[in-house]
Amino acid sequence: MAGIETIAVLGGGAWGTALALSAARAGRSVTLWARDPALVAEIRSRQTNRAYLPGVTFDEPLTATCDIADAANADAILLVTPAQTTRAVLTPLAGLLRPGTPVVLCSKGIEKGTGNLLTDTLAEVLPQAHPSVLSGPSFAADVARGLPTAVTVAARDGAMADALAQALASASFRPYASSDLIGTQVGGALKNVLAIACGAVAGRKLGASAQAALTARGFAELTRLGLAMGARPETLTGLSGLGDLVLSCSSTQSRNFSFGHKLGEGRTAEDLLNSGEKLAEGVFSAEIAVELGERHGVDLPVCKVVSDVIAARLTIDEALNRLMSRPLRREAGA
Ligand SMILES: NC(=O)C1=CN([C@@H]2O[C@H](COP(=O)(O)OP(=O)(O)OC[C@H]3O[C@@H](n4cnc5c(N)ncnc54)[C@H](OP(=O)(O)O)[C@@H]3O)[C@@H](O)[C@H]2O)C=CC1
Ligand SMILES: O=C(CO)COP(=O)(O)O
Incomplete structure (x- = not known):
């Protein structure tokens, strides 16, 4: 070549x-x-x-x-x-x-x-x-x-x-x-949605433990959807999957994390979008990610609450309550 x-x-x-x-x-x-x-x-x-x-x-x-x-x-x-x-x-x-x-x-x-x-x-x-x-x-x-x-x-x-x-x-x-074109793209798209969730946890002052737990459960979602769509596991644990997820879920330098942080502080997505907030791709991908999950028979509860909060169907506290009261399950059955 x-x-x-x-x-x-x-x-x-x-x-x-x-x-x-x-x-x-x-x-x-x-x-x-x-x-x-x-x-x-x-x-x-x-x-x-x-x-x-x-x-x-x-x-x-x-x-x-x-x-x-x-x-x-x-x-x-x-x-x-x-x-x-x-x-x-x-x-x-x-x-x-x-x-x-x-x-x-x-x-x-x-x-x-x-x-x-x-x-x-x-x-x-x-x-x-x-x-x-x-x-x-x-x-x-x-x-x-x-x-x-x-x-x-x-x-x-x-x-x-x-x-x-x-x-x-x-x-x-x-x-x-x-x-692996699929795995590389699924990681990049979902990490933006999950970074909004982690930012909201930080903005609502729910603690570092909650932020780490949400990152890990978010990774379970990213993995479930990626595998269902044909991604390779090593791509999802690699730079474009876990690597980018860890970065974006832990840094205010991420625009998606920052967007979520402001949601956690009580701002609405509509207000943020109307006030010239920087590009946060997860805002535009959240709802269609949930739909993609449904098409592939995969449950994406964190993406779903992000999508519902963005659409003002749910408050941050209701989102937390929804995630924490889901039926208990085995971790390996993620
Ligand atoms: N910033 C980052 O750290 C990273 C970003 N990415 C990804 O890269 C992509 C772009 O992000 P980023 O560059 O940061 O975004 P920015 O908001 O910084 O810039 C977006 C650019 O796209 C241009 N643009 C918007 N709409 C159109 C259009 N219809 N036709 C032509 N140009 C258009 C804008 O032009 P104008 O100024 O004229 O509106 C602007 O130059 C996103 O998907 C993001 O997730 C990936 C990795 C890192
Ligand atoms: O994709 C990015 C880093 O890998 C940039 O993240 P944000 O778009 O959230 O700023």
């Missing part, structure tokens, strides 16, 4: 910009596409993205563009916009993308309405693409600053996953190759 030299990143937010910088650090020639002309002008003139990565100045060369056609000929394309925009952002590439080009989905979520994992949406919109996923414990602000982390990079074919891992690897960014 030919080496991957040129990379296009779609999305000029925190994670898109951080991944573009990381790929440039890995020695790749990087084009960053963003829809906002003012941001493209700022990147070109100041080498910053002050709205999404305050305090970071780019030392690495990046080409910024508003024209998505400039991205179509790259050796690999990284899609890094909010999960619910996947279909809309990919559609203009339909007539432009060369067959076999890896499209690496770096967003974490489940498509509302369809219940699609993002690779399902990719297959519908760009069937000629080679489906790939990047996910793992990685805060954009950390990666942009060159702090070290490791992630999972999955592709339909193992050789493509190896090539992508090779292309993105640097002294501070260590991708592990995988061919």
